[in-house]
Amino acid sequence: KKINLAVVGATGMVGRTFLKVLEERDFPYENLYLFASAKSAGEKVTCKGIEYVVEELTEASFDRDIDIALFSAGGDISKKFAPIAASKGVIVVDNSSAWRMEKDVPLVVPEVNPQDIQWNKGIIANPNCSTIQAVVALKPLHDRYHIKRIIYSTYQSVSGTGVKGVRDLEEGLKGNDILSAYPHPIANNCLPHIDVFLENGYTKEEMKMIEETKKILGNYGLKITATTVRVPVFNSHSESINVELEKPFDLDEVREILAKSPGVVVEDDPSSNVYPLARRAAGTDAVYVGRIRRDYSIENGLNLWVVADNIRKGAATNAVQIAEIVAGSLKK
Ligand code: 2RA
Numbered sequence: 001k002k003i004n005l006a007v008v009g010a011t012g013m014v015g016r017t018f019l020k021v022l023e024e025r026d027f028p029y030e031n032l033y034l035f036a037s038a039k040s041a042g043e044k045v046t047c048k049g050i051e052y053v054v055e056e057l058t059e060a061s062f063d064r065d066i067d068i069a070l071f072s073a074g075g076d077i078s079k080k081f082a083p084i085a086a087s088k089g090v091i092v093v094d095n096s097s098a099w100r101m102e103k104d105v106p107l108v109v110p111e112v113n114p115q116d117i118q119w120n121k122g123i124i125a126n127p128n129c130s131t132i133q134a135v136v137a138l139k140p141l142h143d144r145y146h147i148k149r150i151i152y153s154t155y156q157s158v159s160g161t162g163v164k165g166v167r168d169l170e171e172g173l174k175g176n177d178i179l180s181a182y183p184h185p186i187a188n189n190c191l192p193h194i195d196v197f198l199e200n201g202y203t204k205e206e207m208k209m210i211e212e213t214k215k216i217l218g219n220y221g222l223k224i225t226a227t228t229v230r231v232p233v234f235n236s237h238s239e240s241i242n243v244e245l246e247k248p249f250d251l252d253e254v255r256e257i258l259a260k261s262p263g264v265v266v267e268d269d270p271s272s273n274v275y276p277l278a279r280r281a282a283g284t285d286a287v288y289v290g291r292i293r294r295d296y297s298i299e300n301g302l303n304l305w306v307v308a309d310n311i312r313k314g315a316a317t318n319a320v321q322i323a324e325i326v327a328g329s330l331k332k
Helices: 013-024 075-087 114-119 129-145 158-173 204-217 251-259 312-331
Strands: 003-008 029-036 044-047 050-053 068-071 091-094 123-125 147-156 223-230 237-245 264-266 287-295 301-308
Touching (some): 003 013, 003 075, 003 312, 013 029, 013 044, 013 158, 013 312, 029 050, 068 075, 068 312, 075 123, 091 312, 129 204, 129 237, 129 251, 129 287, 147 204, 158 223, 251 264, 301 312
Parallel strands (some): 068 091
Antiparallel strands (some): 147 237, 237 301, 287 301
8 A cells, every 4th residue: 555645834944954855765655635724725846746735734633544643743733633633543743843742642763662652643743853853863772782871962053943943044244233043142052941931940952852852761760861952054963972981991992882782873083073073964864973972971871963954854854763673563
């Protein structure tokens, strides 16, 4: 049976990248339905050489033969419409944070915990971009050496905030400090403020990385802290990750394990100025790992520098990979 696929939020930055990735990977859909807000309805979008007219998303949108729906239209739309789609037998892959921590919603990175897809009840959640790239790098090390503690420090691009963030940086670099996405100018600045601040002094982004990592690695005992920072970079998130492992390790073995891990590219030769770079990662789907070195301040400590395109592997490609696994299971 060929798959009928819907994309909700088809005109947004991630939505458009969904279509690009579906085309690049020749996703096996027979029919494609594109939905967006009333404001964007009527827009024409092309995928695999065919032009589609974007429809307004309504409660009746799923009253047709749709097997899988990719959502990237914000948490409110997912909160309301994902259950409606699921109630009609659609399997939803949701890029918003609305459902990620629900106990009967698998939170999935295909290279890390694909098996969790099997217990979905109609909604599968795509993790936060900064979490996805981190767990792709950490999973092989967790399997081999068992992680005790993680310290995340991130350097996140403005595309994580969509077109508003990109515009703030574009204008800021021209000396026009508009504040549409951020409370302070982002040009020539670093903002330790992604999403909103919580009672505990952390931001929602920091708590997402902490809680989502535990759920995806299936270990709620992990000790994790995070500082997430917006930097004046257009695309790709860069992350300094410090891990304390249970078991002793040999650096060459760590490099070898990472180089063989699914979705990982090791770029680690500082003597030739080789380490992961945001500009090189942009537009690709790999998670790049470098600056692999021992943390001599603790026993079995390791430092990594991890970079990935936050719109592709951090959102669109990860969701399409999940949909490919779901499609494969439906076709049997
Ligand atoms: C950000 N990770 O970078 C968040 C949401 N995409 O803004």
